[in-house]
Amino acid sequence: MxxxxxxxxxxxxxxxxxxxxxxxxxxxxxxxxxxxxxxxxxxxxxxxxxxxxxxxxxxxxxxxxxxxxxxxxxxxxxxxxxxxxxxxxxxxxxxxxxxxxxGGCKLQVQVPESGPIQTVKQLAGQRIVTSFEYLVGDYFKKLDAQMKKDGELSEEAKTEISFVSGSVEASCALGIAEAVVDLVESGETMRASGLKAIENVMSTSxxxxxxxxxSPELEPLLQTIITRIRGYVIAQQYVLVNYNVAREHLTDVLKITPGKRAPTITTLDEPNWVAVSSMVLKKNVAKVMDELSQNHAADILVLSIDNSRP
Ligand SMILES: Nc1ncnc2c1ncn2[C@@H]1O[C@H](COP(=O)(O)OP(=O)(O)OP(=O)(O)O)[C@@H](O)[C@H]1O
Ligand SMILES: O=P(O)(O)OC[C@H]1O[C@H](OP(=O)(O)OP(=O)(O)O)[C@H](O)[C@@H]1O
The missing domain is CATH 3.40.190.10 (Periplasmic binding protein-like II)
Structure with missing residues (x-):
């Protein structure tokens, strides 16, 4: 086609x-x-x-x-x-x-682990290799300017930023840079290259x-797709926690599960008991369940959310 x-x-x-x-x-x-x-x-x-x-x-x-x-x-x-x-x-x-x-990771300044450099100030006027030449250029331009103002760097000195499109971490070993600025997630690439991080330039995801x-004609479709993706991302982050609790403990448990907007509270067919349904961040759910148990909640269920709309 x-x-x-x-x-x-x-x-x-x-x-x-x-x-x-x-x-x-x-x-x-x-x-x-x-x-x-x-x-x-x-x-x-x-x-x-x-x-x-x-x-x-x-x-x-x-x-x-x-x-x-x-x-x-x-x-x-x-x-x-x-x-x-x-x-x-x-x-x-x-x-x-x-x-x-x-895609969470950090753009970090890295130097040889066993070398003399411990701080970014020691890199002023030296050679840096990166794939992010504008971000890194901007970072060191500001550092150079501040150090010149403070009399810590001579007026003619300038940190030299060079671009490489990949394998940034090899640059120190190859003798073309005193430091590199590259992305770090687990740190495995950095450590395997004998490097250590001394500064964070930015965090990214x-x-x-x-x-x-x-064009305005595209707007309705754009909004549909954006809303769907937003809903999917929220669904990935949250679970639904359902539990029953006696009314006398409701104030305490609602502090533990305030929900994304607010919890849903339904009367149970048992005197003085209510059912609560609340969105909880996935990463917090184990702690939330512990706290609910300690605060007299019963029949606690955690349900995954397949999708959502904000
Ligand atoms: N180790 C990592 N962990 C998480 N996210 C990363 C990592 N490395 C890169 N990213 C993110 O992914 C983006 C693209 O990086 P990646 O290196 O995959 O792209 P690429 O250079 O196009 O691919 P490739 O290197 O395979 O050619 C980065 O700009 C960053 O936002
Ligand atoms: O801290 P880590 O978990 O080891 O991840 C960091 C590595 O990931 C990225 O490269 P990638 O592996 O995507 O390949 P690339 O070097 O070809 O861009 C980045 O450039 C680092 O080299």
């Missing part, structure tokens, strides 16, 4: 074509019931149940495609958005909509973004 001629009038949605964010993005699309079949040789897939085309792009290119209005919606890292904002400036018309709660430059 001639895909290019099928793109007109479709909402274009950019998704990282591979790498760390890919699998989770596919789950988000499934969660929002966006049906597609991707031919592995193609970077465009037509969505079967909406007038949408998915465009599979490198995560680093997505802010530019969305921010210049070529693509209407996208998923990428907050780090990539921040880098593009510094690179492109005001012309980048992109709005960050939903933190998708995956995956985010749903939109162009602020879309």
């Amino acid at each position: 001639d895909l290019v001629n099928h793109l007109e009038d479709r909402l274009l949605f950019a998704v990282p074509k591979k790498g760390r964010l890919y699998e989770s993005c596919v789950n988000v699309l499934k969660g929002a019931d966006i049906k597609f079949r991707r031919n592995s040789r193609l970077d465009i897939a037509l969505v079967q149940n909406f007038p949408i085309a998915l465009v599979f792009l490198p995560a680093a290119d997505i802010p530019r495609f969305v921010g210049t209005g070529r693509v209407h919606l996208g998923i990428t890292g907050q780090d990539q958005i921040a880098e593009a904002r510094l690179r492109i400036g005001e012309k980048l018309k992109v709005e960050e909509l939903v933190d998708l709660q995956f 995956a985010v749903l973004v939109r162009s602020t430059n879309c």
